Amino acid sequence: MIKYDPISAEILKNEELRQLNEMELIASENYTSIDVQTALGSILTNKYSEGYPGKRYYAGQEFTDQAENLAIERAKRLFNCKFANVQPLSGAPANFATLLALLKPGQKIMGMSLSHGGHLTHGSEPSFTSTVWKSVQYGVDPETGLINYDDLKKIAEKEKPDLILAGFSAHSRSLDWKKFKEIADSIGAYTMADIAHIAGFVATGQLENPLDHGFDVVTTTTHKTLRGPRGGLILTNHEDLSKKINFAVFPGFQGGPHMNNVLAKAIAFNEALQPEFKTYTKQVIKNAQTLANELKNLGVEIITDGTDNHIVLFNCLSSFNIGGKQAQLALEQAGLSTNKNTIPNETRSPFDPSGIRLGTAAMTTRGFKEAEFKKVAELIDQVLKNPENPDVLDNIKNEVKAICKLHPLPH
Ligand SMILES: Cc1ncc(COP(=O)(O)O)c(C=O)c1O
Known part of the structure; x- marks a missing residue:
């Protein structure tokens, strides 16, 4: 409860009433548990923790290290992978840091067009991702609304992107990770999957995990179907890539991680591990x-x-x-x-x-x-x-x- 700022208290109360009385049908939203909210609203928000567990720049990291290690271990268990970076402040920073880790500025990415269901950070024109990297976009078949993998292959062969990005913000069908991987392999491109919308289904085996099909990197938000705090997460099975990713997140793209958020992620991952x-x-x-x-x-x-x-x-x-x-x-x-x-x-x-x-x-x-x-x-x-x-x-x-x-x- 906000005690000393009545204007802010009123705003919060009204938002609570709105959430109570409306049906939330926005596909990117969910309701977090009280434990997740408690961690988010905790004194961990006071702490600066630049660096990684065991290798920080400031003192006082005994418990923040525990929080981050817990979140990493649970993320790895949840998505059955070897490496996890839990520091991205949200989905867009996770994508940006991943591209930064894998590519040099000026190399080419190939992602789904925004108007066909992709996300801004998949190389869409208004996004900084299309300023730093060359971008070519694929879409869906106008008749069926589905990805035509023969067309995708043709674009990939013609454009020779350095990275193919699979994932979406507004698409209701499963992607064929295997086909994406085959196409990328045939031109020597990295594979990156952004599972922000479907992370909850991937974590519980309802939908296939792109890492099981050999994808190089998976990024996700933690707040949609995964039902955690608003945040980002990067996963890989490759040690060399994990080092590049860690360096790209910090010091490459972000400053200090939000440790209240990191603990909230650990809680949400544990919730998602339950039957x-x-x-x-x-x-x-x-x-x-x-x-x-x-x-x-x-x-x-x-x-x-x-x-x-x-x-x-x-x-x-x-x-x-x-x-x-x-x-x-x-x-x-x-x-x-x-x-x-x-x-x-x-x-x-x-x-x-x-x-x-x-x-x-x-x-x-x-x-x-x-x-x-x-x-x-x-x-x-x-x-x-x-x-x-x-x-x-x-x-x-x-x-x-x-x-x-x-x-x-x-x-
Ligand atoms: C597929 C996908 N990736 C990334 C993002 C960006 O996440 P954020 O808004 O947390 O930066 C979104 C957000 O809706 C998304 O749908």
Whole structure:
């Protein structure tokens, strides 16, 4: 509780109420446990720990070393790998540091285009990754929304990138790690997988681990399906790369790690190692498939016609004749928190694209199962058929609030 700053206390209270009363359907969000929050809000935030366990620059590292070693050991167990760097402040810094470790400035990366579901840091034009490195982008087939691996191979053979980056922020199908690796090997490129969205599924064996297919490096955020604090993580099985990665994270790209966050990661990794977490991630996928099917039954155009993970991407323009900006706003007014998103072959601006991206990770944490997600599909349909009707939106908001009350936040 914030005691001495009433303005800040009010902001925090209001955000807590918002989280309580709204359905969180943003695919990159989740609700952390009270232990994770306790570590984040702890006195570890006071401590500077530049360097690595046993080799720091400042005194007083007895317990920070323990915290970091614990997080590293648990990360290695969770992802069945030999080396882990738990210091990246978030997903974008993890990606940047990895590229810095593997490539010289001016070399070439090949990642999925932002408008087809990739992330900014995969060499997208506004990102610094396309300033430091040459960038070539691949996309998905406009008809199926899936990656065409023959096309990917052709681009790779023509462009000869030094690193191929597999991963996404808005794609609902599994990637073929084996094919990525074969293509990269055929041109002598590094393989990097960014599993930020699907880390929870990889950790629990619901989806394949790119490291098991020989990927050189895996990066991830720790806060999406992995349900930890907002942070980044870099994994590899190669000792030589792990040394380069450590040097790239610190002193190459970051200063002191946030040790409150490192301990919170250790806690989250331990939570993810428990059998209940596997049950949770299975339910997240079942819920997403239910949501996609239900929306499809209501006539909604689902990109890729379904999902293998927690993401459901749909075309609100073709389905409801409204753009993503208006759809996101109407859904928010009804207590459904989502985000507008580009879809493959997008013809509109990213500020008002044709799609809406949904995710089931957060509400599954609050105990939603298939029945609740069927209801979510109905509510979305009602909202998007009446985006300018305040009475309908108000009624749905009340209904959402009542359902949320039955499913409190984890603490
Ligand atoms: C695939 C992917 N990589 C990296 C990031 C960046 O993570 P952060 O926002 O924590 O920097 C995201 C964020 O959404 C993402 O989806």
